[in-house]
Amino acid sequence: MTTKKAIVKKSKHKPQEKIESVLGKPFKGFFVNMLTRDIDLQDAILDLLDNCVDGAIRTRTKEMADRDSLKGFWAKIKLSDKKFVIEDNCGGIPWKLAKDYAFRMGPSENVHSKPGTIGVVGIGMKRAIFKMGTECYVHSNHEKDSFIVSIPPEWFENDDLWEFKAEREDPSGKECGTIIEITQLNNATKIAFKDGSSFRASFPALVGESYSYLIEKGFEVKVGKDDVPTKSVALCFESPHALNAKGEQIRPYIYSATMNGIDVFMAVGYRSRMLTQAEQEREAEATFSARDAGWTVVCNDRVVLSNDRTTKTGWGFGRVPNFHNQFSCIAGIVEFSSKDTGSLPITTTKRGIDTSKDIYTLARQRMQDGLRHFTSNTNRWKGFETELKGRFGEGSFLSLQELKDISEHLKFTKVKGDGVQRQYVPDLPEKKVLKTTKRICFTKKIKDIEKVSNHLFDEVREPNDVGEACFNRVLKEAKQ
C-alpha cells in the first residue's frame, strides 16, 4: 500500500509530457563522419569526376554514343589550400534531377541512371563535398536552366536542416556544365592540397590511371594546367597482320563472355620481355617498374583495380603461383561492361572489386587459366630468357581497344558453361630444353667478380657474363 501511495505522489510532481515517439534522425556530425570515414580523399575526388563522365554520357549525341566517343568533353580540377574547384562541360545537372535526387543521400528507386554510367549508390557528390570541407557551391548550367545550390557551414551544425538553398543564376559560361567549389576546406584537405604536398605529386597520375580508358575515348582531364598522364595496359602480339599464321607466337590469352547482361573481355599476356635471372635479382632489391605487372580491372571504362598481384585477381591460390619477379613480365586486363551498373563487381568507392559477385568468380577462373598459361611458359624459359628478347623487340604491343578489334578476326573456341563464352589460347614459343645442357650457378665476392670482369673486358659487366666468359675461356683451353 505504501508503495502505491509513493508512486502516485511522485507522478504528481512530474510535468505531463505526451509519450508518442522518440527521435530517430541522425546527428549531423555522426552522419557526415560515417559517410566519409571509409573513403580516401583521392577517391572522393574521383567520385566527382565520375559524375562528370556520367553527365557526358547523358548529354552526348546518339551518333557519339554509337561510336562510344566522349570527344569534346572535359573536366578540370584545381587544387589549392584555399579552395577546391572541379569544372566540366558535361551538360550540367537537369533541375529536376537536382531537385529530387542529386542532392539527396542515397539512390532513389524511382530514378534510373542512364545505361552505361558509373554512378552506383547516388552518394558520390555529397560524400566528396563532406570529405573535403564545410562550405560548397554547386553551379549548374544546363540547357534548360541554370542554378546554384549552396551548402553553408551552418548545414553541418544544424541537425534539423536537411535542405540546401537553391537559386536561379545566370550561366557562368557558354558551355553547359557544372562547377563545384568547396571553399572551407578541413585541415587534412588543406595540407593535402597545398603546394609541394605528396598528394599534389601523386594525384594526377592516379587520375590518369583510373581514367586511361575514358581518356582514350576522348574525355579530357586536367589537374591544374596539365593533362593527366595516362597509362594503359599493352600486351605483346606477334604478327598482328597475319592473324592466321601458323606456328608459335607471343600473343595474349583472350577470353570474352556475355552473361546476364554483362559483357566480359579479358586478355593476359606478356607486357615486356622476360627478365633474366640477374635482372630479377636486381629487381628484388629496389624497383620503380613493378606497377605495370599484374591485373587491371575495368568496369564501364573506369579502372577500379590497377596492376593487382594478389589472390583477389587469382595470384597465389589454386594452381597459380604467388607473384614474384619472374612474372613481372605478365600483365592482364579484364573489362566488365553493363547497362546496369549495379550488376558490375564494383565497390561503392569504385577503387576495388566486389569479389562476391558471381560474374567475378567466374571471370577469375578464366583469369587464372590465362595466368597459368604464361607462368608455366616463363618457367620453361628460365635461364634462357635472352633467347626470346629479339622477338619481343619486333612484336607489337597492343592496347585493350586494339586487342578487342583484333579479336574479331581471331579464331576463338567456345567455352562450355553459362551464357556465351569463348577463348583464344595462344600457341606460345616453347623452349626445347636439350638434356645435354645444365645451368651453372655459383656465388663469388663482388670485388672478385669485378676484378675478373676488368681483367677480361676492361670494364665491369654482369656477373653472368663474367662467369660465362670464364667458362668459355677454360673450355677453349681444355679443347686445345
Add this chain to the structure above:
Amino acid sequence: MNFAPAYHLRTNKAVERLLFLELLHRLDRVFGELHATSISDYTYVGLGGPYLEDFNLIHSTFGNRKMISLELQKDVLTRQAVNQPCSQVSLTNLSTRKYVDDLRLSRTPSIVWLDYSSQAWIEQLAECFDLVPKLAPMSILKVTLTGNTRTLGNNVTQRAQKLGEMFADYGPFQTRDVKRERICGTLFSIFRRSLAEAAPDTQWRAVRSLVSYEYNDGTPVLTITMVVGPIRTVEAVTEAIERWPFSSVNWNEPRKIDVPPLSLREKLAVDRLLPDAHPRTVINRLNLRFADTYEDSIAAMANYVELYRFVPHFVRMAI
C-alpha cells in the same frame, strides 16, 4: 684509376656549392627562430672525395663538430686523412647503402649530402627513400644525381626505352626526355613522384624541396636540397626560404646554373658593372661573345649577372 675533375675545373658546381652555403646561412636563421637550434649543432654527412671541400667549407663557416665522411675507396681515404679540415671529421670506409642501413633514428638533426657520381639511379633513389624516415626532424637532405645518359644506350630511342624499363611507374618517356638538356628535368620529375609515393606526407614527417639546380660542367647534374620534418614546421621553413631569390621551394622546377667561364680580367671588368647593368649592356659595353649568336651570349651573361656573387675564381698558387 678514375680521377674526377677537381672542383676548380667545375665552375658551375662551385657556384652551386656556394649557393648551398648561403642556403644554410638562411636556414640557420630560420631554425634559430623556430626551434632555437643552429646549423652548427647539426651532424654533417657527405661524400667529400679526396679533397673534402664541402667539409672544409661547412666547418670553416659554421664550425660543426660532428662530421662523417663516407668513402669506399681506400686510396681516397688516405688522401682524406691529409686533406681533412679538422680533427672532427670521422673518415669512414662505408658505402652510402651501409650508412643508411646502419643508421638508427637519431634526435640530432643532420645535413646529409648524397653526392652521387654514378648513374645507378634506382639504387640511389631507394637509398634516399630509406634514409628519409630515419632522419631526425628538421634534417636537411641534399641529393645530387648525374644525368649521363650514355649508359642507357647508344641513341636517344634506346635511352628512352631503357629509362622506361627502369622507371616504368613514372613513364613512358619520350626521346626528348633523355636528351642532355632535358634529362635533369626528367630525373627531377621521377624523384618527386617516387618520393611522394615512398614517403607520403604525414603530420609528423613531410619532405619539401628548398632549392633544386641543374648544371653541366661536362655532365648534366641535378641537385635537390630538401627539408624533412613535421609538416607545419616544414611549411614554415619553405615559406621563409621562398623569399630568397635563388630558392625553388615546394618542388618547383630546378633552376639552371650555367655561368660562362671568364678570365680574371674579364670577371673584374664585368663585376665592375654589376649589379646594376643589364646583361645586354655588359655584352655590348665589353664587346664579349660566349656563343655563336649575340642572343645566346646575352643569355649566358644573364646567368652570370644573376649569380656573379657566387662565382669563384681559381688562380694558380705556389706554396
